[in-house]
Amino acid sequence: MLELKQVSRHFGGVRAVDGLDLGVKEGEIFGLIGPNGSGKSTTVNLIAGIFPLTSGTILFDGADLGALPTHRRLQAGIARTFQSIRLFGQLTVWQNLWVAQNSPADRAKRGFYARWLGGQSGVRAEIAQLLEFSGLAHKQEELAANLAFGEQRRLELARALAARPKLLLLDEPAAGMNSEEIAQLRERILSLRQRGVTILLVEHVMELVMGVTDRIAVLNFGQKIAEGTPAEVQASPMVRKAYLGGEAA
Amino acid sequence: MLDFLQAVLDGVLFGAIYALIGIGFTLVFGVMHKINMAYAAASIGGAYCGLLVLQVMADAPVWLVFLCAFASGGLLGYLVYLTCFHFIPLSSPLATLMSTVGMLLLIDEIIVHSTDGRPQNHPAVFDEVMLRAGEFSMRGDLLFVFAVAVLCMIALLLLLYRTRLGLATRAVSQQPVAAQLCGIRVARVNALTFVVTGLLGGGAGALIGASVGTLSPLLTLPLTVKGLIVTVIGGLGSVPGAIVAGLLVGGFENAFQLFRGVTERDLYVMLLLFVFLVFRPGGLFAARGGRD
Amino acid sequence: MDFYYGLAQLVGVHTLLGLSAYIVLLTGQVSLAQAAFFAIGAYVSAMLTVLAGWHLVPAIGVGALLGAATACGVGFPALRVKGLMLVIATLAFGEGVRIFFFNFDYQIAKGGIKVGPLGGEGFRQIRFFPENGWSTAEVMLFIWMFALLVMLMLWWIDRSRYGAVLRAVGEDDMAAQSVGVNLTAVKVSAMTIGGAIAGIGGGLYAHYTTHIEHSSFNVLVATFAIAYPIVGGLSNVLGTLLAVIFVQGFLVEGLRDLGDWRNLLFGALIVLAMNLRPRGFLDAATLAGIARLFGGRRA
Numbered sequence: 001m002l003e004l005k006q007v008s009r010h011f012g013g014v015r016a017v018d019g020l021d022l023g024v025k026e027g028e029i030f031g032l033i034g035p036n037g038s039g040k041s042t043t044v045n046l047i048a049g050i051f052p053l054t055s056g057t058i059l060f061d062g063a064d065l066g067a068l069p070t071h072r073r074l075q076a077g078i079a080r081t082f083q084s085i086r087l088f089g090q091l092t093v094w095q096n097l098w099v100a101q102n103s104p105a106d107r108a109k110r111g112f113y114a115r116w117l118g119g120q121s122g123v124r125a126e127i128a129q130l131l132e133f134s135g136l137a138h139k140q141e142e143l144a145a146n147l148a149f150g151e152q153r154r155l156e157l158a159r160a161l162a163a164r165p166k167l168l169l170l171d172e173p174a175a176g177m178n179s180e181e182i183a184q185l186r187e188r189i190l191s192l193r194q195r196g197v198t199i200l201l202v203e204h205v206m207e208l209v210m211g212v213t214d215r216i217a218v219l220n221f222g223q224k225i226a227e228g229t230p231a232e233v234q235a236s237p238m239v240r241k242a243y244l245g246g247e248a249a
Numbered sequence: 250m251l252d253f254l255q256a257v258l259d260g261v262l263f264g265a266i267y268a269l270i271g272i273g274f275t276l277v278f279g280v281m282h283k284i285n286m287a288y289a290a291a292s293i294g295g296a297y298c299g300l301l302v303l304q305v306m307a308d309a310p311v312w313l314v315f316l317c318a319f320a321s322g323g324l325l326g327y328l329v330y331l332t333c334f335h336f337i338p339l340s341s342p343l344a345t346l347m348s349t350v351g352m353l354l355l356i357d358e359i360i361v362h363s364t365d366g367r368p369q370n371h372p373a374v375f376d377e378v379m380l381r382a383g384e385f386s387m388r389g390d391l392l393f394v395f396a397v398a399v400l401c402m403i404a405l406l407l408l409l410y411r412t413r414l415g416l417a418t419r420a421v422s423q424q425p426v427a428a429q430l431c432g433i434r435v436a437r438v439n440a441l442t443f444v445v446t447g448l449l450g451g452g453a454g455a456l457i458g459a460s461v462g463t464l465s466p467l468l469t470l471p472l473t474v475k476g477l478i479v480t481v482i483g484g485l486g487s488v489p490g491a492i493v494a495g496l497l498v499g500g501f502e503n504a505f506q507l508f509r510g511v512t513e514r515d516l517y518v519m520l521l522l523f524v525f526l527v528f529r530p531g532g533l534f535a536a537r538g539g540r541d
Numbered sequence: 542m543d544f545y546y547g548l549a550q551l552v553g554v555h556t557l558l559g560l561s562a563y564i565v566l567l568t569g570q571v572s573l574a575q576a577a578f579f580a581i582g583a584y585v586s587a588m589l590t591v592l593a594g595w596h597l598v599p600a601i602g603v604g605a606l607l608g609a610a611t612a613c614g615v616g617f618p619a620l621r622v623k624g625l626m627l628v629i630a631t632l633a634f635g636e637g638v639r640i641f642f643f644n645f646d647y648q649i650a651k652g653g654i655k656v657g658p659l660g661g662e663g664f665r666q667i668r669f670f671p672e673n674g675w676s677t678a679e680v681m682l683f684i685w686m687f688a689l690l691v692m693l694m695l696w697w698i699d700r701s702r703y704g705a706v707l708r709a710v711g712e713d714d715m716a717a718q719s720v721g722v723n724l725t726a727v728k729v730s731a732m733t734i735g736g737a738i739a740g741i742g743g744g745l746y747a748h749y750t751t752h753i754e755h756s757s758f759n760v761l762v763a764t765f766a767i768a769y770p771i772v773g774g775l776s777n778v779l780g781t782l783l784a785v786i787f788v789q790g791f792l793v794e795g796l797r798d799l800g801d802w803r804n805l806l807f808g809a810l811i812v813l814a815m816n817l818r819p820r821g822f823l824d825a826a827t828l829a830g831i832a833r834l835f836g837g838r839r840a
Contacts, residue, residue: 048719074721086716088709090825098702099709102721116703143825163721284625336816344819346571346628347771350764351811358805470760474636477629485626512644512661519637526630530621 001026001198002047002167007056008222009042016042018222020056024167029189029199031209031230034219035243040202041083043219044169047200048080049073060167075104079165081156083172089145093136093155094120096144097127100162127162133188134158150181157188167198174205186212210234218242255385256507257500262391263460264499265398269453270472271479271491272405273446279486280422280442283345287329287352288450289473293466294356295322295451296458300369311372315397315455322451323444325356330443335436353473360466368465371458394456401452402492408445409488418442422486471515475502478522484532493533546677550749552789553684557742558762559769559781560691564698565735566770568728569711574615574631575766577638578608578736580758582743584642584658587753590669591656592649597669601687601744605737612736616729635763643755663754667747684745691738695778707731739766772814774821776828783822 004022008015017039024030032040045051047058049070058065060076068076088096101123106115114122131137134154139147144155153173160168170189174182182205189199189212203209209216210230218226218233220242226233233239270289277285299318302309333348378389409415420428421438429435457472458464479498483490498518505517525532558579565572586604589595615634622630648657658664670680698704709717710727718724747753769788773780792807818824 050715070718071721071723074719080719082716082719086713086719088712088716090712091705091708095705096709099705099717099722100720101702116706117697117701119700159720278625282625284628332812332816337819341815341819343566343571343771343775344815347768348812348815350768351808351815353808354761355805355808355812358808362805474632474760478633481626481629513640516637516640516644519633519640522630522633526622526626527618530626 001061002200003057003059004043004047005057005059007043007046007058008054009039009046009051010054015222017046020219020222020224022217022224024198024200026198027193027196028214029193029201029212031213031216032200032202032219033204033206033209033216033233034225037221038219038242039222040219041171042222044080044171044200044202047073047169048078071102074102074163074165077104077164077166078169079160079163079167080169081160081171081173083175085152085156087144087152087155087159090143092141092143093131093147094127094140096155096159097130097162098123100159101126103162103164105164130158130162133161133191149176153177153181153185161192161197165197167200168192170199170201170203172203172205173201174203174208177205179207182208251384252507253504256503258385258387259391260500260503261496262387262395262499263503264496265395265402266453266456266460266495267475267479267499268492268495269398269401269449269456270476271483271495272402272488273450273453274476274480275483275486275488275491276442276446278480279488280418281334281439283334283342284349284477285329285333285443285446286346286349286473287333287356288446289476290353290356290469291325291329291447292322292450292454293457293464293469293472294325294360294454295319295447296371296454296464297360297364297369298322298325299451299455299458300371300464303372311374311459314372315452318451318455319448320451322454323448326443326445326447326450327440329447330440334439334443353469357466357469360469364466366466368463371455371462371464373459373462390460394460397452397456401449405445405449406488414438414441475518478518481522482525482532484534487532487534490532490534543677546681548789549681550677550684552785553681553688554742554746554749555765555769555785555789556688556782557691557738557745558766559773559785560688560695560778561735561737561739561742562766563735563770563775563778563781564695564707564731564738566767566775567704567707567711568731569714570619570728570732571625571628571767572619572631572732572735573628573760573763573767574612574635574638575735575739576758576760576763577635578612578739579743579746579762579766580638580642580753580755581611582608582740583747583753583758584645584664584743585740586744587664587667587747588647588657590748591664591667592647592651597744597748601741604744605740608740608743609733609737612739613729613733615736616732617725619732620725620728632760632763635758636760639755639758642758661755663752663757664747665752667751667753669748671751680749684749687741687745691741692778692782699778768811770821772811772821774818774823774827776821776825777823780821780823787822 002024004020007017007020009017020043032043034040046053049068052067060078065073088099110122131140134157136151136154136158139151144152147155157173174185177185186208192199201209201213213230215228216230216233217224218239225238225242226236270292273288274284277283295318298321299314302314302317329352333345333352337344337348373390375389375393380387380389380392409418417433417438420433421435425435457468475498479491479494482498483494501521502514502518506514509517558575561578562572562575582604585607586600589600589603590597619627643661645658646660648655648659656666706722706727710722710724714724769784770781773784788807791810
């Protein structure tokens, strides 16, 4: 479904991502790990269209994404969450989800007038579903800024889902979570796969990555140094070297 | 052609004042990421306070007037800091912007009230003198203004790059949280930034008075607009940028005035700004990359 | 009584000015150009009624249209200019428009005298209301009809998804993009609507004061425009109305008791208000409190 071919992104002299080849199959949960500064977040940003590529191509469903702007990529079916939560703080939980009702499915179902100038009644069902899924129904009128940290993370995820994506880019969703929350997140990610969402998971928290992904790629200094199943990656000496340092450590 | 070059020369000399005002705006922006809309008004206010010296001592020497202007500028700067930046939370940028506008209006009105709206004469320096360099003549008072402005800029650059306060200021402008973690008292640095820019501003105000001959509250709004234009052209946050841009705007302004007269002159300065916004929105010396 | 009608006219027109800035501020763009769109609406509609003999309502319509078109034209380059730079750029644009009108002459002879804008002199004899026998009360009602319509429209927008999207863009435009919001469309449309509202306000202003000049649309007016929604609070249109009443009411009352000190008070008032209530009179917390008072209806 998603293919990165020789993708590079240079910031001046810094090669954040360098000649990366990646392939994510439809329906899989693909993990992307690597030490800090290895280019994971940059890769997510490139797929989401936040920065242009320095070189290489990104293909989604066979089509070259080219210079498509971020909001159009969403229309094409790519949604993302942010590492540092970026909710609309002064809007309520409900409104946060409402703003994201932007998928092609929505557009097909409701006309321009209804989507933009209509009131809340038309979308109550869909939003109720999302609230149900993320356990936030009881907080729907609360301002997003007033939610607890865990609730904010769930809202961030729910908002990304509001647009009914085909591909979901999760950028370190488990950061700051305790074991119980990680377990719940794992369940949610697995149920998403059951609904047909392909997932690219960028993460540091190994507990989550090893337990939920089908395949993993490991980045270091912007390049892929290993790829395979969780077991294969865990056993790889290259990976161990990248994380724990080589001889000169 | 000669007239044109002469006009540009005169303009550049006067432009040193715009540079000072631009520096004031850009420094506050660099350190606090806020615009102090009251800056030009405080500068003119400082100049007015300088004139108070003459009220007390009718034949006081000019340098005393200037000194008073500098000092009052610094004081006013601190006052603006207190009323607009110290108490208002950082998460309300609109509130700080609005309160600086409020201070701008307040200072303006205080000036109008205390002078009954009448323009005040300001002592000029070396106004009888005229230097000649080949085909060009340079007015003594403009040269004086230029020289003093340059001295101020040098003093400021020394402060920024050779003192601990300057170092602290540059640290805060780059990473306020990290600076705090290193023991730098950010509030103090911010307040001192306002005092220092206030000193510069008071000086600039006095220099305007010295070159134009009179001070009037009508100066504040155009000076604010020009100062902000200089800041943008120079690059928000860049002191060298403000210096170059100030001289540039001064020169251009006078050249435009030569060709199209006073009433249309400002229109062309706006156009100059828009040209920059289109082709070089970061300004001449685009500051460090934004952490958006 | 006429005095109060006059005050109500002023409040009505200033409310429109404030509302034109309100919708733009929601998207996070601080625009000091609203006075320029106000000016365009004023000059255009006045020229249509005075020089071309049009009726006021279509004249105001065209003024609003031109205000909107100019705002749209400003809206696109404004996208490239971030944050505080936009403040300066719009300030400069506003000044540019003012200087343009300072130099603008277009007079024709009508009934033996010359009418029309005359550069620094301004545009005098905008006499649609007196010539057609409108009383002060009728003018006031006419102005308020527009003000209320605009407030209703904005209140409706606030309750719609467009309103939530506007505010989302104002909160975090990168996040908004990532959920599919087309920033260009949202920001430019808000700016355009603001321009239309300012154009209406300008047209009404020109006709009730009967004399406009470049200095009626200066930096001060531009800052009044953003002051009202900021001081009033961006959570609700009523905040802007409240701020206009507070400021103009205070100023005019101040005029009666303290003579010339009213302008001094305005500046001090703003500084005080921003220190005491940085998010404005009617901020989200206050509105929530009011909503609870009225039985917890959804805001």
